[in-house]
Amino acid sequence: MSNKIPQNRITWNSQIGFLLAAVGSAVGLGNIWRFSYMTFKFGGGAFLVPYFVALIVAGIPLVILEYGLGHRELGASPLSFSRVRPNWEWAGWWMPISAMFGIMLYYSVVIGYCLIYLFLSINLTWGSDTQTFFFDSLLHISDSPLNLGGIQLSVASATLFVWTICWIICYKEVNRGIERACKIFIPLLFILTLILVGWGITLPGAFHGIKAYLIPDWGKLRDFQVWTAAFGQIFFTLSLGFGIMITYASYLPRRTNIYSNALLTSWIDCLFSFIAGFAVFSVIGFMAFEKGLPITEVIKGGPQLAFVVYPEAINNLPFLRSIFGICFFSVLFLAGISSGISLIEAFSCALRDKFGWDRKKVVSVICLLGFLGSLIFTTRGGLHIIDIVDHFITHYALILGGIIECYIVGWLLKAKLLRKHVNNAMGSSKLKVKPWWDVCIRYITPAALIIILLQSLIQELKTPYEGYPLEAIILFGVDWLIIVLIVSVVFTFYPWKSELLHRKHLPEEDHLLV
Numbered sequence: 001m002s003n004k005i006p007q008n009r010i011t012w013n014s015q016i017g018f019l020l021a022a023v024g025s026a027v028g029l030g031n032i033w034r035f036s037y038m039t040f041k042f043g044g045g046a047f048l049v050p051y052f053v054a055l056i057v058a059g060i061p062l063v064i065l066e067y068g069l070g071h072r073e074l075g076a077s078p079l080s081f082s083r084v085r086p087n088w089e090w091a092g093w094w095m096p097i098s099a100m101f102g103i104m105l106y107y108s109v110v111i112g113y114c115l116i117y118l119f120l121s122i123n124l125t126w127g128s129d130t131q132t133f134f135f136d137s138l139l140h141i142s143d144s145p146l147n148l149g150g151i152q153l154s155v156a157s158a159t160l161f162v163w164t165i166c167w168i169i170c171y172k173e174v175n176r177g178i179e180r181a182c183k184i185f186i187p188l189l190f191i192l193t194l195i196l197v198g199w200g201i202t203l204p205g206a207f208h209g210i211k212a213y214l215i216p217d218w219g220k221l222r223d224f225q226v227w228t229a230a231f232g233q234i235f236f237t238l239s240l241g242f243g244i245m246i247t248y249a250s251y252l253p254r255r256t257n258i259y260s261n262a263l264l265t266s267w268i269d270c271l272f273s274f275i276a277g278f279a280v281f282s283v284i285g286f287m288a289f290e291k292g293l294p295i296t297e298v299i300k301g302g303p304q305l306a307f308v309v310y311p312e313a314i315n316n317l318p319f320l321r322s323i324f325g326i327c328f329f330s331v332l333f334l335a336g337i338s339s340g341i342s343l344i345e346a347f348s349c350a351l352r353d354k355f356g357w358d359r360k361k362v363v364s365v366i367c368l369l370g371f372l373g374s375l376i377f378t379t380r381g382g383l384h385i386i387d388i389v390d391h392f393i394t395h396y397a398l399i400l401g402g403i404i405e406c407y408i409v410g411w412l413l414k415a416k417l418l419r420k421h422v423n424n425a426m427g428s429s430k431l432k433v434k435p436w437w438d439v440c441i442r443y444i445t446p447a448a449l450i451i452i453l454l455q456s457l458i459q460e461l462k463t464p465y466e467g468y469p470l471e472a473i474i475l476f477g478v479d480w481l482i483i484v485l486i487v488s489v490v491f492t493f494y495p496w497k498s499e500l501l502h503r504k505h506l507p508e509e510d511h512l513l514v
């Protein structure tokens, strides 16, 4: 692959390596328990309408934007934004810092739960009352997020293990660490998922589960909340608004087909969610059938789906229960790790761009700090805090990131310029990004995101999320958003080495466009 990149910036070894890494970031825990439960709750097959509208209106245009920007500016989000407009650098920091200290701190703890359950599957040690086991025996959960209680050693040890694996992968350059890991993880993840689907749909009662998952309830589409949820899910699932795809694309060689990579990443991710839903709902249908209960009585959302409902269903399987459990929790584990490493890479690349520090040192320090930060989520109040932080990230931080990106590229850089760059980079390929993309990035995508953001805010002011005490919401949600903003501004004050910001630094074909 061509390597006309300044400062000897490392590139992916192959296009497929990049694609697998990007799909690895996109396909995560969210695809497995978030998507299928949302579909069920928000109108079954009818939910696919807002979901695909969100994919086309916001998802795909923003993946093209993030890939194009990272590829053009050759840096993580702070450097990329600074090259467009130096006074927007703070927003470039806000995104990977929220990703690292918002998502990754709790994401690593949840991957830790998956690891614990992977081992518990061997002897089905969770017993017959899976709810009591998860909440009381494993987490010793407290009654409120404000009541932290002590750190739970088993959860903290599993979390340490997760951070160690991420550290080992991110310690090496992307083409030897992340790329190699994803070349193994992603095919394995897809094969295991297909095994689960094949197995699940042959179980008695599976059909009822799938019907509950997909039978459309068109009336739900009149509820605005369903549309908000669809946009939030598209953002979360495509890892948008955090600068991750900007960072990954900055390691692409100069000649590259950004458009087809963007389409492939988006569709593979959505298709994976859709297919994984069959694995989840066939097993839930089976469990409802065994117990003689309606699906609505047995289903639960989020972590409870994986750690309460699923173990119970596994208990009821006719044979090879442990193998089924091992397959399911390995899928979650692999999906989680391949997303986790992208969160670490986005922040580590941002720091290396700005301060010129050595990758090994940066990754070691942030993994250590990350692990220490995760400990709060391993306390007895941890699961409540996960719930609050997750809510604030998916409803605000990420959508805000998307709006800012649209403004910076659509209005400050000018969408047309980036589109030309993307089309130039594709060389003679017939597939070209058309002017509709400019219209999306300048008007349609930001307008949709602003409406969704306002709607969430109005909802929040009416009823505090999930009835948590207001102090807890302010402490873990709002305060956290403000602290990230302050840290971002502090990083911005440190000056860049001037030649880094200078566009002379960039490869030839870019000069033609400036």
Ligand code: PHE
Pocket: 025, 026, 027, 028, 029, 030, 031, 099, 103, 236, 237, 238, 239, 240, 242, 244, 339, 340, 342, 343
């Ligand atoms: N896309 C991942 C998922 O669906 C989560 C994620 C979000 C990962 C943001 C990285 C950044 O679970």
